[in-house]
Amino acid sequence: MKRSKQNRLLYVTVRCTFIFLFFNMFYQHCATLWLILISNQDVSVIQRSGQLNNRPNQIFAKSGGHTCRISKFAMPLFEKKIIICISGTNLNNLAAMDFKDTKTAFISKTDTELQKARLLFRVMASPAMVTIGKNLISLAFGAHIPVDWAIRPTIYSHFVGGRSLGECHAIVQKLSQYNLKSILDYSVEGKHDDASMTATLDETLRSIANASSDSNIPFAVFKPTAFASSDLLDNSSPAKPLTDQQKKEFEDFRIRVEKLCSEAFSRNVPLMIDAEDSWYQHLVDETVENMMHKYNGEKAIIFNTLQMYRHDRLQYLKDIIGKARKGNFRIGIKFVRGAYMEKERERATALGYPSPIQPDKKSTDDAFDQALLVSLDNLDIMDIFCGSHNEESNLLLAHEIDKRGLSRNDPRIWFAQLYGMSDHISFNLANAGYNVAKYVPYGPIKSVMPYLFRRAEENTSIAGQTSRELRLIQTELERRHKA
Numbered sequence: 001m002k003r004s005k006q007n008r009l010l011y012v013t014v015r016c017t018f019i020f021l022f023f024n025m026f027y028q029h030c031a032t033l034w035l036i037l038i039s040n041q042d043v044s045v046i047q048r049s050g051q052l053n054n055r056p057n058q059i060f061a062k063s064g065g066h067t068c069r070i071s072k073f074a075m076p077l078f079e080k081k082i083i084i085c086i087s088g089t090n091l092n093n094l095a096a097m098d099f100k101d102t103k104t105a106f107i108s109k110t111d112t113e114l115q116k117a118r119l120l121f122r123v124m125a126s127p128a129m130v131t132i133g134k135n136l137i138s139l140a141f142g143a144h145i146p147v148d149w150a151i152r153p154t155i156y157s158h159f160v161g162g163r164s165l166g167e168c169h170a171i172v173q174k175l176s177q178y179n180l181k182s183i184l185d186y187s188v189e190g191k192h193d194d195a196s197m198t199a200t201l202d203e204t205l206r207s208i209a210n211a212s213s214d215s216n217i218p219f220a221v222f223k224p225t226a227f228a229s230s231d232l233l234d235n236s237s238p239a240k241p242l243t244d245q246q247k248k249e250f251e252d253f254r255i256r257v258e259k260l261c262s263e264a265f266s267r268n269v270p271l272m273i274d275a276e277d278s279w280y281q282h283l284v285d286e287t288v289e290n291m292m293h294k295y296n297g298e299k300a301i302i303f304n305t306l307q308m309y310r311h312d313r314l315q316y317l318k319d320i321i322g323k324a325r326k327g328n329f330r331i332g333i334k335f336v337r338g339a340y341m342e343k344e345r346e347r348a349t350a351l352g353y354p355s356p357i358q359p360d361k362k363s364t365d366d367a368f369d370q371a372l373l374v375s376l377d378n379l380d381i382m383d384i385f386c387g388s389h390n391e392e393s394n395l396l397l398a399h400e401i402d403k404r405g406l407s408r409n410d411p412r413i414w415f416a417q418l419y420g421m422s423d424h425i426s427f428n429l430a431n432a433g434y435n436v437a438k439y440v441p442y443g444p445i446k447s448v449m450p451y452l453f454r455r456a457e458e459n460t461s462i463a464g465q466t467s468r469e470l471r472l473i474q475t476e477l478e479r480r481h482k483a
């Protein structure tokens, strides 16, 4: 009798110790699900996945309507039914995540800021207003009429961080309070003379140094067109060999890019290279691939951008993965759908070559999502940066991270949205523990106008986009009014 009491006590102690240890061990999992094996609740294994890219086997189990991934540590104990409790990440929690939580989405905004944003998106919803505004502003700049007073407190302050790195500091700090990082993008476009290129090079070097001294700025970024001559940009084509003059200009471009990559490497700051027009992208790809080969060792420092609205990019991704495996270097890829679709199609028609753009939106969406899945399968040699405002693609990536048993803040995977857009995606993902950054453009008002015109047109022309932003702002204002 006494012996049995002792056994009981020992059993309870062991049981409590296990519970305590496991609870502590998996405390970090915000959505921990406990499956009670010694209970009447059924626990069934729903999926076992095999060895994949050096990842150990995974087990997914189901109990009481919940599905969870069994933590790697708990797997042997779970298999032998030794343990009483095991923990895993509750996948159902994620399935419920739908970016509709406007309280989280707009937590950083005051009522006045939200009302201002509502007015701005209402104006941008009208194609006529956007066209008139664009023409008037271009005219005013052409005639040297000062219009900064009208632009700065409206569209500029909504989408742009400030005129200089220093002016962006307050925004970086504010976003960091909500677990959001910032990427400061010097968005001066359309200047190709030597003096402008040198000035932009110096500013980009400063932005790399600035990122290295601030843990809330995990990447630096630049647009390759800021460092190439107009001749090279306008007259290049993959089908046409470069002239002697263009070869020299290409070498100058390569030297400038190398300077930035070398600086990023020595400061240990990952550096992203944006993608623009398709007809000279082969020159950018060639340069960036060389830089990745040179500077990406264990860590991806150099990132190229793939625009998935181009029908050849999925194959390019598979090819570069092959090259990276063969050449033993890591790749970093920013995935975007692409911002220059109309221009690409118009140029292809005007010059009589086949359009590089996917036939329809669904093909772009499928290619984008497929690229994410291919990249996740090759995470052992690549870093992924998902630059998108598309809810489905962001959910897919978030869901896959959990499903594959990766940590939500795995340093190899980033989500990003543009400053001033899709806060419902950024803030909800960041709140759930994923790595999220806002692309924050900065620069003098006149120089960032092409960027702002693109944002205005994008918010006018993409079906559903403006109505979505407006609807979310309206919902939040109503929620606050009722609260």
Ligand SMILES: Cc1cc2nc3c(=O)[nH]c(=O)nc-3n(C[C@H](O)[C@H](O)[C@H](O)COP(=O)(O)OP(=O)(O)OC[C@H]3O[C@@H](n4cnc5c(N)ncnc54)[C@H](O)[C@@H]3O)c2cc1C
Binding pocket: 273, 274, 275, 276, 305, 307, 309, 336, 337, 338, 339, 340, 341, 357, 358, 359, 360, 361, 362, 364, 386, 387, 388, 389, 390, 416, 417, 418, 439, 462, 465
């Ligand atoms: C952090 C970040 C960085 C970015 N960097 C770059 C960059 O370096 N280069 C760049 O070009 N863009 C860049 N963009 C912009 C991006 O390419 C898109 O224009 C924008 O994000 C809209 O796409 P989406 O993924 O948000 O999704 P959605 O709004 O769902 O998709 C809109 C996009 O789908 C595509 N599309 C629409 N209709 C069609 C159609 N009929 N046929 C084929 N495709 C269609 C177009 O690409 C369009 O922009 C960036 C965006 C973000 C968020």
